[in-house]
Amino acid sequence: MNDCEIMVRVGGREVPAAAGELLGDALLRAKIQLPTDCGGMGLCGQCQVKLRPIAAASPPSEAERAVLSADQLASGYRLACQATVLDSLEAEPLRVDKDGGQAQAFKSRLEGKFAVSHGLRRIILTGDDWKAAGTAWRASSLISQVGARAGEAGLDFSASAIHQLAEMGSPRGDITLVADSTEVFSVLPGKRSQSLGLAVDLGTTTIGAYLCDMVSGQILVSDSTVNPQRRFGEDVISRISVASAKPSLVPEIKQLAVSAINHLINSVCAQAQCSADDIDEVCLVGNPTMQTLFLGLNPRSLGLAPYLPVTNESLTIDGRSLGLKVNGGTRVHILPMVSGFIGGDAIAMALRIEQDKPDGPVLALDLGTNGELVLLNDGQAWAASAATGPAFEGANIERGMRAAPGAVDRMWWDQASSGFGYLLSPGLEHNGKALGLCGSGLIDAVAVLLEQGAMDPSGRLVTGAPGVVSAPDTKTCAAQLLPPEACADGKPLYLTQQDIRQVQLAKAALRVGQDYLMELSGCSRVAHTVITGAFGVGFHWPSAMALGMLPDEKRLGVIEALPNAAGAGAVMALLDAGKRRRARELGRGMRVIELNRQADFNDRFIQALNFPPRPGSNNGVAGNPKAGPRPRSVGLGHQS
Numbered sequence: 001m002n003d004c005e006i007m008v009r010v011g012g013r014e015v016p017a018a019a020g021e022l023l024g025d026a027l028l029r030a031k032i033q034l035p036t037d038c039g040g041m042g043l044c045g046q047c048q049v050k051l052r053p054i055a056a057a058s059p060p061s062e063a064e065r066a067v068l069s070a071d072q073l074a075s076g077y078r079l080a081c082q083a084t085v086l087d088s089l090e091a092e093p094l095r096v097d098k099d100g101g102q103a104q105a106f107k108s109r110l111e112g113k114f115a116v117s118h119g120l121r122r123i124i125l126t127g128d129d130w131k132a133a134g135t136a137w138r139a140s141s142l143i144s145q146v147g148a149r150a151g152e153a154g155l156d157f158s159a160s161a162i163h164q165l166a167e168m169g170s171p172r173g174d175i176t177l178v179a180d181s182t183e184v185f186s187v188l189p190g191k192r193s194q195s196l197g198l199a200v201d202l203g204t205t206t207i208g209a210y211l212c213d214m215v216s217g218q219i220l221v222s223d224s225t226v227n228p229q230r231r232f233g234e235d236v237i238s239r240i241s242v243a244s245a246k247p248s249l250v251p252e253i254k255q256l257a258v259s260a261i262n263h264l265i266n267s268v269c270a271q272a273q274c275s276a277d278d279i280d281e282v283c284l285v286g287n288p289t290m291q292t293l294f295l296g297l298n299p300r301s302l303g304l305a306p307y308l309p310v311t312n313e314s315l316t317i318d319g320r321s322l323g324l325k326v327n328g329g330t331r332v333h334i335l336p337m338v339s340g341f342i343g344g345d346a347i348a349m350a351l352r353i354e355q356d357k358p359d360g361p362v363l364a365l366d367l368g369t370n371g372e373l374v375l376l377n378d379g380q381a382w383a384a385s386a387a388t389g390p391a392f393e394g395a396n397i398e399r400g401m402r403a404a405p406g407a408v409d410r411m412w413w414d415q416a417s418s419g420f421g422y423l424l425s426p427g428l429e430h431n432g433k434a435l436g437l438c439g440s441g442l443i444d445a446v447a448v449l450l451e452q453g454a455m456d457p458s459g460r461l462v463t464g465a466p467g468v469v470s471a472p473d474t475k476t477c478a479a480q481l482l483p484p485e486a487c488a489d490g491k492p493l494y495l496t497q498q499d500i501r502q503v504q505l506a507k508a509a510l511r512v513g514q515d516y517l518m519e520l521s522g523c524s525r526v527a528h529t530v531i532t533g534a535f536g537v538g539f540h541w542p543s544a545m546a547l548g549m550l551p552d553e554k555r556l557g558v559i560e561a562l563p564n565a566a567g568a569g570a571v572m573a574l575l576d577a578g579k580r581r582r583a584r585e586l587g588r589g590m591r592v593i594e595l596n597r598q599a600d601f602n603d604r605f606i607q608a609l610n611f612p613p614r615p616g617s618n619n620g621v622a623g624n625p626k627a628g629p630r631p632r633s634v635g636l637g638h639q640s
Contacts, residue, residue, distance in 0.1 A: 005088070035047060035234070041241070047080040050078075051077075060082075124176050127173045156184070161329055173190075176190065196279050200261055202257060204236055208567050227256075232253055235390050258294070280330060280331075285348040285573075287344075289302055309337040309340055335348060339592040345566040347586050350364070361526040369388075373514060374590075382520065383590050385595075398498070400439075407424065411445045433486060434486055439535045445495055447547055461477045461497055467481075508606075514550070525555040532561070532562045541559060546612070547612070
């Protein structure tokens, strides 16, 4: 059979595949992405599919035999990251990764005007300049000729500018120079007066891009996309493992991010009706793994003690050399990586918080796939990274998903029905039925189970408690959150004992990180707590307090939500050279608290796995969420 005759039928679609091609790759090419928490290593079992006929795929691998039971394999269940296509077949994914959702919308939601101080300028030379008499025509080189015509004979020219000038030959028409006070970075044909910049927040899950006017400081357009590196793992540990095990994949992993950023460049330029040649500078931030992979470097050192980045200095690199589709002289500023766990995104978050000049200590929590914690007090900064894992964004949860339309976003105990009340993430309604459970709904659900006595402080579900059953699919203890008729797939929505364990691991890491940060910085309490990040902005913080994820409210001061602090900080560093200098100062002076090196870390972590004793009935967790408190979505120092 020819390759072109092989078809994979998925949900009414026919996807062409090549003989011997991984099923997951064929589906990905058709933009059908399955969860890959382990980076395609065959370890997590998240990319399960049911195949018909069974013989149309390769025999099960050892990895599949370790994850799937003999009965499952005999019934046609396989892992898309392991099974190769031999003949036409039908594939039924157990779950499809829903792109977009709250995390993607969150990174797109950035607007406003910021301070400008960078010294970048555009110098336009018209055709008439070349006709004018003067010493420039007796110049010894094109560089000296152009410099003289610009009235700045002392300007240096970068390698990119020299290359562009050489391509033009001897200029006779209009040209535009992009320069600062001492150097020309680009030579562009025509009159191009518009000077733009691009800030990029390269997240583990989502990439945000913000097109800015370099003169006014206005954000013109924001856009975001899912980070396609997720095919190599949902979290940074998975991607480090893949790159370390297969160094030949590093260029491919890098190119996935570069291609996604180029897609965003095309998108924001189309929306702003401008050209990528109008982009003079780029500022990029991310966690250390994301920044390292973007540079095309192997992140192996980040996964081995003492967990050091290759460099912790800020970098400025030509955009074209990184693969970005911008003009040849566009500079890319990458904020410093402080340690193996604290990167440019944490520095950018600190820049944004400092901008408001808050009174008293500020604790900032960036909660997403990774948890970065920063404490700022009187010009000093402390930081820690909490290995929360991807559970807060729905990964590694039996019925988990990101906060896409149809996800259960909020849960509470409804006294009238003696069951769970819930709200879905807005958007595609799916007839008002739930598709799965996202991070904010997950935290609410666990808090309600604790409050109602269906779960004890150790995290164990109480056999015989209302709603606690033996889940038919897993034969393990689980809590039924929603009945079949409330779910789009017609199956009950369960929260398993293993799901609760994932929450315990994540919340313990986050809580221990906060406690160490406050203790070692000498702050028994803070004046403000800023919650940001894709998960952090959306979750119901009283539920998190009920579970012990956050300290007592008296220690946290005023709790505020600051959407996308890292993205805003990236914009500030793009537009203001002084902010880039401050970023370098923060990077060199920030004290990083490495949690696993603390003498009593293991004891504290084990203790933090437990939940607080069952709360009272009037703590605000179980009530209707419309009346429940959320962090105020305001900037520090502003009134709500």
